[in-house]
Amino acid sequence: MFLLDKHRGLPAYVPGDHEEGGGFIRLNTNESPYPPSPGVAAAVEREIGKLNYYNDPDCTALREALARRYGVAPSQVIAANGSDEILYFAFMAFSDGEHPIALPDITYGYYDLFAASLGIPLEKIPLKADFTLDYRDYCGVGKTIVFPNPNAPTGYAIPLEQIAEIARTNPDNVVIIDEAYVDFGAESALSLIGQHENLLIVRTFSKSRSMAGARIGFAMGSEALISDLETIRNSVNLYSVSRMAQAAGVAAIREDDYYMANCRRIIEAREFTTRMLRDQGFEVLDSLGNFVFAKPSAMSAAALKFQLRERGILVRHWDKDRIRDYLRITIGTMQEMQALDAAIEMIFGRA
Numbered sequence: 001m002f003l004l005d006k007h008r009g010l011p012a013y014v015p016g017d018h019e020e021g022g023g024f025i026r027l028n029t030n031e032s033p034y035p036p037s038p039g040v041a042a043a044v045e046r047e048i049g050k051l052n053y054y055n056d057p058d059c060t061a062l063r064e065a066l067a068r069r070y071g072v073a074p075s076q077v078i079a080a081n082g083s084d085e086i087l088y089f090a091f092m093a094f095s096d097g098e099h100p101i102a103l104p105d106i107t108y109g110y111y112d113l114f115a116a117s118l119g120i121p122l123e124k125i126p127l128k129a130d131f132t133l134d135y136r137d138y139c140g141v142g143k144t145i146v147f148p149n150p151n152a153p154t155g156y157a158i159p160l161e162q163i164a165e166i167a168r169t170n171p172d173n174v175v176i177i178d179e180a181y182v183d184f185g186a187e188s189a190l191s192l193i194g195q196h197e198n199l200l201i202v203r204t205f206s207k208s209r210s211m212a213g214a215r216i217g218f219a220m221g222s223e224a225l226i227s228d229l230e231t232i233r234n235s236v237n238l239y240s241v242s243r244m245a246q247a248a249g250v251a252a253i254r255e256d257d258y259y260m261a262n263c264r265r266i267i268e269a270r271e272f273t274t275r276m277l278r279d280q281g282f283e284v285l286d287s288l289g290n291f292v293f294a295k296p297s298a299m300s301a302a303a304l305k306f307q308l309r310e311r312g313i314l315v316r317h318w319d320k321d322r323i324r325d326y327l328r329i330t331i332g333t334m335q336e337m338q339a340l341d342a343a344i345e346m347i348f349g350r351a
């Protein structure tokens, strides 16, 4: 009742069903099916006794570890509470009512909500009929640009040269490339940040690094861009990466081989899943993410989502134009994907 009128129309993000326990196979929120590496638990444990002290607001150790891992300077890295917070800071820093954002019509849903809460107008650029993104639609648009590469929920990525061209033709605007899913087979645009001061690469520990619940996101870009984001962070939420999250992040980078090996397992399971779903009559996009976007032929996507839930498997569906015939299915372990195969066979009455 005290909420300002301007906030009354704010849409609410509808997250995937959160079923803690209950024996569900969770293929609905693009989490990793693998737990964090052993060093993470030990590192978090060490922080617990120090919780009476504030965490390092500069995330120094984490930024240094990331800088070494990715071959950039620590001043080119910023960390925050999940990549959602990084994205929010970036929207705040680079856009407002007079500085709109251009983005695909089908993409990560939170961009819409961040923009709505900040009063930022959006120019939604439709993906092609086959869900591919035509980079020429973004060349010279003269607005802040954001999209994931690979895109979600399609899983399609565009090559580096096209990202470079988008950045080159929008020199006065920031181009935000959300690389939440890049470790599953797409090419990172990180190598371009030296040439393009306006290019911001956003990453997360939530997918390939098995730590969605720790809330660690980071971004890399020119020192100028990172310093702009620090200005926002310092005025909004300086301590947003907890002691435990910072320590977990550093430990995970130390054990990066474990995570990269898991990415390879997920890619293998994705190839299996794509073939399996096609055999079951689905139309499946060739995804480079830890998920596939697939259209069943034997029944509606909404009905299949419901039926899978009845059998203990959660998948994601949006009742939204252009995509309501599709399900987004997260790639879990091979065993989980085989369970999905068996469940679909039962549902379609073929078992």
Ligand code: PMP
Pocket: 029, 030, 081, 082, 083, 084, 085, 108, 148, 152, 178, 180, 203, 204, 205, 206, 212, 215, 216, 217
């Ligand atoms: N970007 C994309 C494309 C996503 O799909 C997600 C989460 N599903 C995020 C960003 C946010 O991830 P997090 O805040 O957990 O880092």
